[in-house]
Amino acid sequence: MGMLIRDILEESAKKFADIKAVKWLEKKEILERSYSELMDNVVILRKGLLAEGFSGKHIALIGVSSVEWIESYLSIITGNTVAVPLDAGLPCEDLIDLINRSDSEALFLSPKNIALLDGILAQCPKLKKIWILQEEEVEVSDERVACLAVLKAAGKSDSADSDRPAPENIATIIYTSGTTGKSKGVMLTQNNIATNVEYVNYTTEPGSVLLSVLPIHHAFCLVMDWLKGFSLGTTICINDSLLHMVKNMGVFKPQVMLMVPMMIETIYKRLASADPAIPKKVLADNVFGGNLKIIFSGGAHLDPYYIDKFAEYGVDVFEGYGMSECSPVISNNTPEDHKAGSIGRPLANAEVAFKDGEILVKGSSVMKGYYKMPEETAETLKDGWLHTGDKGYIDDDGYLFINGRVKNLIILSNGENISPEEIENKLALNPLVGEVIVTGENNGLTARIYPDQDVVQAKGLDEEIIHKSLQEFLDQYNKNQPTYRQITGLVVRKNPFIRSSTKKIKRQEALIDEAVLPTA
Amino acid sequence: MTKEMQFKTIVAQYCEVKPEDMNNDMRFREDLGFSSLDFMSFLGELEDTFDVELEEQEALKVLTVGQALDLLEKL
Numbered sequence: 001m002g003m004l005i006r007d008i009l010e011e012s013a014k015k016f017a018d019i020k021a022v023k024w025l026e027k028k029e030i031l032e033r034s035y036s037e038l039m040d041n042v043v044i045l046r047k048g049l050l051a052e053g054f055s056g057k058h059i060a061l062i063g064v065s066s067v068e069w070i071e072s073y074l075s076i077i078t079g080n081t082v083a084v085p086l087d088a089g090l091p092c093e094d095l096i097d098l099i100n101r102s103d104s105e106a107l108f109l110s111p112k113n114i115a116l117l118d119g120i121l122a123q124c125p126k127l128k129k130i131w132i133l134q135e136e137e138v139e140v141s142d143e144r145v146a147c148l149a150v151l152k153a154a155g156k157s158d159s160a161d162s163d164r165p166a167p168e169n170i171a172t173i174i175y176t177s178g179t180t181g182k183s184k185g186v187m188l189t190q191n192n193i194a195t196n197v198e199y200v201n202y203t204t205e206p207g208s209v210l211l212s213v214l215p216i217h218h219a220f221c222l223v224m225d226w227l228k229g230f231s232l233g234t235t236i237c238i239n240d241s242l243l244h245m246v247k248n249m250g251v252f253k254p255q256v257m258l259m260v261p262m263m264i265e266t267i268y269k270r271l272a273s274a275d276p277a278i279p280k281k282v283l284a285d286n287v288f289g290g291n292l293k294i295i296f297s298g299g300a301h302l303d304p305y306y307i308d309k310f311a312e313y314g315v316d317v318f319e320g321y322g323m324s325e326c327s328p329v330i331s332n333n334t335p336e337d338h339k340a341g342s343i344g345r346p347l348a349n350a351e352v353a354f355k356d357g358e359i360l361v362k363g364s365s366v367m368k369g370y371y372k373m374p375e376e377t378a379e380t381l382k383d384g385w386l387h388t389g390d391k392g393y394i395d396d397d398g399y400l401f402i403n404g405r406v407k408n409l410i411i412l413s414n415g416e417n418i419s420p421e422e423i424e425n426k427l428a429l430n431p432l433v434g435e436v437i438v439t440g441e442n443n444g445l446t447a448r449i450y451p452d453q454d455v456v457q458a459k460g461l462d463e464e465i466i467h468k469s470l471q472e473f474l475d476q477y478n479k480n481q482p483t484y485r486q487i488t489g490l491v492v493r494k495n496p497f498i499r500s501s502t503k504k505i506k507r508q509e510a511l512i513d514e515a516v517l518p519t520a
Numbered sequence: 521m522t523k524e525m526q527f528k529t530i531v532a533q534y535c536e537v538k539p540e541d542m543n544n545d546m547r548f549r550e551d552l553g554f555s556s557l558d559f560m561s562f563l564g565e566l567e568d569t570f571d572v573e574l575e576e577q578e579a580l581k582v583l584t585v586g587q588a589l590d591l592l593e594k595l
Binding site: 242245247262270414443479489 | 532533534549550555556557558559560561563564565567568574576579580581583
């Protein structure tokens with residue numbers, strides 16, 4: 001049996017004890033934590049969770065990347081507890097739903113998200129404890145709420161430590177968009193994630209600098225930035241905000257970064273708009289910080305154009321492929337082994353097959369199933385084969401290529417998977433919306449709406465008022481959504497959508513017959 | 521270069537509209553084709569160029585060129 005995450009971390013804490021594991025910015029000053037300091041904190045938090053009676057329980061985390069977040073996460077997955085990382089950008093009601101559906105009994109909450117506290121306390125009856133991710137005491141009167149120092153005090157060094165988790169134990173539940181509109185909790189075992197860390201074929205010198213810019217609740221960031229990075233003795237630097245991604249490349253001077261295509265596209269706009277008289281090397285040093293050599297791209301398809309363009313600036317971009325259900329990497333290009341346009345060779349622990357063109361995956365990183373969703377699990381996992389929902393093929397040299405999708409999910413270039421039905425159901429609540437289809441284009445979402453003709457006639461609305469009313473409705477809807485779920489395009493149709501014989505809207509034909517009302 | 525023109529030159533990096541053709545009613549995402557990340561990167565560039573610190577949640581509520589200019593004026 002190979003090593004699990006607890007073994008990997010313990011080995012790194014010994015081998016790289018004095019190397020900096022994490023660096024971050026606080027009031028423009030760089031703070032840092034060594035591998036041995038990080039591990040000390042992880043152990044004491046883990047003992048604290050045991051002392052507080054959470055052995056075997058599910059524990060949620062809400063917050064953006066921080067050293068406290070990752071230490072807490074590691075304390076959960078290295079013990080006999082299950083971590084449920086949630087997207088801090090979701091509306092409060094969605095987070096409450098996920099805390100309840102995941103059966104979480106404790107929560108780590110970032111101080112930046114403290115505004116969520118009242119709603120969560122009122123509507124999550126299973127939660128016994130909420131620890132705010134800070135050492136300083138918190139001024140909240142509810143006895144369920146405490147700071148990290150309290151949990152650490154409960155887990156002082158001479159107290160009992162939790163048993164080592166077994167390979168088949170669930171380590172983490174990661175929520176991902178479902179095609180039916182309800183997000184699904186992907187259950188990943190200890191062995192799932194440890195083998196993904198082990199089989200991704202990349203190595204680097206201990207102390208190499210990585211800047212983590214992806215959302216930490218995503219499997220790609222969690223497993224590849226953090227767990228893979230820790231296994232190699234990497235110094236992982238935290239990007240404090242996407243506003244400062246380029247500036248922070250200058251601050252931390254990373255050698256390697258993991259990105260989604262949208263980040264690569266945005267950075268390229270900066271490179272391409274610069275004065276052509278500036279030598280490319282000078283510009284690259286200015287934008288990338290001077291040391292960046294490798295970007296691993298995942299989460300969505302990257303146009304190979306950017307790979308060629310970034311090479312002109314001395315940065316190699318390697319595309320990979322994966323999904324939360326596979327912990328997450330299925331295949332990837334590496335500096336030693338890559339082919340343009342492909343998503344690399346499958347990992348050595350991933351067997352790949354095809355059924356009607358759909359990519360199927362089997363292996364030690366394939367999830368155990370969706371939490372409390374047996375039907376969805378049975379649809380996706382058949383005889384141990386995971387049905388990815390993507391179409392593709394393997395060429396004669398063994399490289400995997402993607403050429404389409406089977407499932408009805410929109411994959412944006414920031415790697416977010418969007419269920420159009422989930423949004424359509426919410427938009428359809430507006431009385432003026434007769435029929436609605438959400439499509440993904442130009443890196444964003446567009447709502448294509450056929451107004452309810454009864455409402456139009458009853459209120460005597462003209463085209464301009466219809467468009468204005470719908471745009472105001474979308475602006476209001478967007479206010480409560482994370483940026484990736486906002487609707488940035490509106491098409492008001494003059495004709496109803498084409499329907500099938502069973503009266504369902506033909507989604508593939510949503511753009512047909514699209515005579516539209518003129519925009520206001 | 522005026523502050524407004526400097527601002528619009530930064531905007532123009534992320535879209536195909538020239539600074540002189542921009543008007544204050546144009547929406548970043550819908551009219552200028554900014555991705556969500558383009559917009560965040562743009563806000564970061566405003567901070568660097570004009571040496572200001574934006575309150576992120578407030579800044580992300582901005583929809584139009586005019587609103588962004590107003591925000592900048594208030595700092």
